[in-house]
Amino acid sequence: MTDSTREHYVSLDHQDPLRELRAHFALPDGVIYLDGNSLGARPRAAAARAAAVVQEEWGTGLIRSWNTAGWFELPRRLGNRLAPLIGAGTDEVVVTDTTSINLFKVLAAALRVQAARDPRRKVIVSEASNFPTDLYIAQGLADLLQQGYTVRLVDAPTEIDAAVREDTAVLMLTHVNYKTGEMLDMASYSELAHARGALAVWDLAHSAGAVPVALNAAGADYAVGCTYKYLNGGPGSPAFLWVAPALRDAFWQPLSGWWGHAAPFAMEPQYRPQNGIARYLCGTQPITSLAMVECGLDVFAHTDMQALRAKSLQLTDAFIALVEARCGHHPLALVTPREHARRGSQVSFTHPQGYAVMQALIERGVIGDYREPGIIRFGFTPLYTSFAEVWDAVEVLRDVLDSGSHEAARFQTRGAVT
Numbered sequence: 001m002t003d004s005t006r007e008h009y010v011s012l013d014h015q016d017p018l019r020e021l022r023a024h025f026a027l028p029d030g031v032i033y034l035d036g037n038s039l040g041a042r043p044r045a046a047a048a049r050a051a052a053v054v055q056e057e058w059g060t061g062l063i064r065s066w067n068t069a070g071w072f073e074l075p076r077r078l079g080n081r082l083a084p085l086i087g088a089g090t091d092e093v094v095v096t097d098t099t100s101i102n103l104f105k106v107l108a109a110a111l112r113v114q115a116a117r118d119p120r121r122k123v124i125v126s127e128a129s130n131f132p133t134d135l136y137i138a139q140g141l142a143d144l145l146q147q148g149y150t151v152r153l154v155d156a157p158t159e160i161d162a163a164v165r166e167d168t169a170v171l172m173l174t175h176v177n178y179k180t181g182e183m184l185d186m187a188s189y190s191e192l193a194h195a196r197g198a199l200a201v202w203d204l205a206h207s208a209g210a211v212p213v214a215l216n217a218a219g220a221d222y223a224v225g226c227t228y229k230y231l232n233g234g235p236g237s238p239a240f241l242w243v244a245p246a247l248r249d250a251f252w253q254p255l256s257g258w259w260g261h262a263a264p265f266a267m268e269p270q271y272r273p274q275n276g277i278a279r280y281l282c283g284t285q286p287i288t289s290l291a292m293v294e295c296g297l298d299v300f301a302h303t304d305m306q307a308l309r310a311k312s313l314q315l316t317d318a319f320i321a322l323v324e325a326r327c328g329h330h331p332l333a334l335v336t337p338r339e340h341a342r343r344g345s346q347v348s349f350t351h352p353q354g355y356a357v358m359q360a361l362i363e364r365g366v367i368g369d370y371r372e373p374g375i376i377r378f379g380f381t382p383l384y385t386s387f388a389e390v391w392d393a394v395e396v397l398r399d400v401l402d403s404g405s406h407e408a409a410r411f412q413t414r415g416a417v418t
């Protein structure tokens with residue numbers, strides 16, 4: 001049996017130690033879902049959990065549920081459950097707010113730490129190809145502070161070294177690039193930042209639940225990330241935030257709402273931050289959505305990030321090899337690094353008609369997504385993606401391209417969300 005037959009991939013599924021985990025997800029028939037990097041699939045348990053939160057905790061428990069159903073504790077309790085997946089310790093993580101908002105909080109805290117150490121450090125260094133919200137938040141914060149803060153963007157990771165200088169306060173990087181799937185070495189870039197007197201802020205949106213992350217061991221200073229991508233927390237589920245223990249109580253973050261107060265129900269007129277990670281909370285959380293995050297985390301309890309990483313690399317290797325072997329006569333160019341150490345859990349190709357190609361794939365049940373410029377993006381979630389699906393997805397791609405079906409007029413118009 002060679003790897004150019006579907007049977008080969010079916011046999012890989014039979015040998016896959018993670019194959020039972022797919023049963024934890026409700027995936028529709030007729031769909032090959034390769035967009036778990038944008039919105040994770042629904043854990044089966046989420047429907048019953050949502051019903052329980054709405055009917056029992058809210059409906060029957062009413063206001064009492066803040067105490068009796070653990071609502072008030074939820075951001076911290078979920079943070080503790082998530083911590084092992086990202087190499088963080090107990091009481092180091094909270095699940096709250098959005099990634100954009102959490103980035104604002106940690107960047108502001110990092111700039112204040114630096115202002116106390118060396119007020120000449122006014123530059124936030126990042127990559128131009130970083131996810132736009134990260135850049136917008138940094139720009140907005142620099143404008144708000146109005147003390148000469150600026151954002152310096154580099155065009156490639158190879159330029160980071162030269163860009164982090166004596167004027168640099170923060171090196172703000174996304175661990176796995178959302179477009180290319182390129183993964184950066186967290187330990188070496190954190191070390192580079194420290195060697196130049198800067199702090200390292202990491203966005204784990206495409207890493208948490210996708211690749212092993214070791215925040216403490218890698219010497220990171222701050223981190224944020226999404227729970228609705230590889231962690232399967234549901235659309236718009238609250239994000240997470242981590243701060244290195246040594247920096248946690250150095251300053252409080254600027255969104256100094258009552259949930260981060262030392263005594264929220266003392267109703268004091270003056271803000272006093274709590275000690276510990278809870279000072280990074282702001283206000284009342286969307287509890288129904290927050291509760292869903294736990295259903296996603298529950299699935300991770302059946303495995304570990306090393307096993308997930310091994311399967312993820314097998315899936316992405318197989319996809320790259322099959323696309324190149326079976327669709328190689330079409331103008332597709334791989335943008336994701338081939339080197340394992342530099343690859344996250346997604347594969348991206350460019351195609352001159354990338355948008356239309358992706359629309360044609362989606363109509364045939366192969367769901368990935370499209371990002372400018374010309375990039376078709378496929379996310380591989382080892383919790384539920386099978387090897388046979390990799391084969392089948394490439395066959396659909398080959399058929400779309402060979403038949404030219406993506407050239408149909410209906411695939412040329414764009415929706416608000418691509």
Ligand SMILES: *Cc1c(COP(=O)(O)O)cnc(C)c1O
Nearest residue numbers: 098099100131133174178203205
């Ligand atoms: C998905 C993603 C975000 C999303 O931020 P939200 O505030 O949840 O909209 C932010 N940063 C990166 C790097 C992402 O990939």
